[in-house]
Amino acid sequence: MDTPERSQIGTPISKFEDSPVFNYINSLSPIKPVKSIHITQTFNPLNFSSLPSVFTSPHVNSHKESRLKRHNCSDPSKPEFSSENGNKVCTNEGIGVDATQLYDKSAELQDNFDSGVSDGEASVEPSSEHSKFAIELPRTLKYDCGSPVCDPTPCCGTEAGCMPTSLVQCGQEASAKGSSEGEVHLSEMCRTDQTKEGLECDWESLISDCPDILIFNSPNDSEAFKGLIQKSVEPLTRFCSSLMSQLPRNELMIMSSNASEKLDNEVGMYMPHGSKAVTILHRGMRRRCLDFEMVGARRKNLGDGSNSSSSMLSQSDENIACHDKQLVPFKPGGDSSRCILPGIGLHLNALATTSKDYKIQSYLPGSTASLHSPSNSQEPFLQSLATASSERETDHGENGAAPVEDVSQASAYQVSDDFNQNSPKKKRRRLEHAGESDACKRCNCKKSKCLKLYCECFAAGVYCIEPCSCQDCFNKPIHEDTVLATRKQIESRNPLAFAPKVIRNSDSVTEIGDESSKTPASARHKRGCNCKKSNCLKKYCECYQGGVGCSIGCRCEGCKNAFGRKDGSAPIGTEAELEEETEACENSAVDKVLQKPEIQNNEEQNPACALPMTPLRISRPMVPLPFSSNVKLSRASFITVGSSSGLYTSQKLGKPSILRSVPKFEKHFQTVPEDEMPEILRGNCTPSTGVKSSSPNSKRVSPPQSDFGASPSRRSGRKLILQSIPSFPSLTQH
């Protein structure tokens, strides 16, 4: 349905005109949709018609295209699109683009929309240029309208007409006013990493945010407009939600806080409670990840509306924030560092990354960041958008064995998927052997339907994919509802269930001098292990698997964890860490071997990574760690969502660490401005508390919490923790 309509749109009138929205817009705008034709053409083929195909297989479909786009655009030099709009165009696609570019792009896109669809008030700009972009638009639009969920008719039809206008206007304004300014209504626009934008938009917010832009003859008009938009919103939001669920692994979707919230509200049914509509997939993630955020955190943003950079709580928010604020400031040349997404994977949400100073490192707690890359920082984030594919390739390429995976992952997950090996197991092993097991693990569930934490995929917050050899798998986009519901259920039972199991201190990386910090010891398993026979020397041990030492929180027996034994009596604090680290150092050659990889990882995680990554760097991390920890972490990080509980935990714990291990984390802490801290973190976030209490594992988690919770200084502690995220150090306080 969509397709035909859309295509027709190009032919100016036809059905499109019929849509109420369209009509409304037309009435509003002096300009007539002559140019719509351009758009139409573009849209028809690509976007709407093939929606199902596009979304259906997140893994494959979108990637291919995205990939192509990326390549094309990634190259700034490429003038193809550039010309007038050129850079912008590329930006959309190319992740690598600067924030500014992105910003511009959004504006352009909007423009495009205008020209293509209805000019509405935006009319101001000449559409001629837009036509050029039209080509690209379709691409972007694809994602938008394609979704089956979305009502083709209302959604697409209207979208084309409506969205563009409103958005365009806002975007134009923003761009016009100030690209320099920082404020960006553009942010309101939705974007996917590559070019797919416009997925979701908060119409209301747009309208409210861009009062200047939108001109209504009368109050009634505005209301009417809203109404129209609203109508279209619902399907749109649905579509978005579905879209998100189906986004290709590498895709990054960025929404404004408002938009995201709206989505959440609208799509609540689709999204897990408190989860963010925004889905962020990063390199590490090949699959779509659901980002579950604390709603509360987000709320703040909402309130902030335009500027509240400070309040960004969730990842998505962060992202948004970056785009909104930071991105704008961004210069192409760049401070890559500015918009640093703390850890992409992790709870990005929890971390508020607004400040430029932030270094990814701090955030990156081991969780996500660690992953391969440098992506930890926002910059990486941005880069990733632009260059995700390239990076991956690089990274893995270095590994040597991994290349296949990386490559595949990088640009097209499909590839990896396609990269069929005869048996799933083999595939899996292959990958693992490649050393990049981390990239993606595949599960082999038989009875859990991949809806329990037994399933690594599910636990990681990712859908199972072809390579999985699971049976009766429900962990697929098709069963999204079930997955979300189950997830929710599990989270209700244990808020930390989806938190990264291992919390790492990324700080170490920052401080080059400190090798000790780099040691796994700095990281700890959130709950600790309970090993009895493995002596914490095998992967059965989650601590060992995660490449971290055991801590007091562990209930293991006969612990011989190479990364650090739990000292029953020893305080966990910094000292403990030091001890552990020392031990680790002392460890036999084996340990050393093991440790090395870890260190490397840390480095990668390190904020430094945020800087443009050199292939070397990338390569290092890529090196297969003896432990798959990286992998898991990476995954986990993405997943985490949830509740961020992990973060919270770490935070609480972290406090103490700050006191003792000031040197390590100090920097980070300093860097972090309170303003930027998420509400949750700042305040007594109930969530954290709740998490603690609720968590079944409270055993380990709770201790630190309780201790800290009592302390008045909590706040500061949290801050510190957030940045550094040393989970266990906190224990030391005692």
Place this chain on the structure above:
DNA sequence: GAGTTTGAAACT
């Protein structure tokens, strides 16, 4: 590749 071991997750 099949079977065993292990410990987390889930259940009672």
Place this chain on the structure above:
DNA sequence: CAGTTTCAAACTC
């Protein structure tokens, strides 16, 4: 909260 069962990964042969 503790004990038991279930489950799937890790490991061994």
